[in-house]
Amino acid sequence: MAGDDPQRAATRRRRQLWAGVLALAGLVLLVIGLTVADGVAAWVEVVAAGVLLLASYVVQTLARRESVYRRDDRR
Secondary structure, three states, X not given: OHHHHHHHHHHHHHHHHXXXXXXXHHHHHHHHHHHXXXXXXXXXXXXHHHHHHHHHHHHHXXXXXXXXXXXXXXX
8 A cells, every 4th residue: 555655645735735725715705705895796705705615624624534534454
């Protein structure tokens, strides 16, 4: 299983990067939706921000689960 460790680490880093990008986009939309936008556009941006933040949380949880709960076949 030692051959899979670099690939697993790369996958974990890629998932964490995507989680960060999604979280940043969600936070930007949330700030814009709460401060600048008005009316229906504000609600759409706030809902989109919530979806992006939730997606970021899910991707981050998957990356964390892969690193913490991975199966070790070394005996």
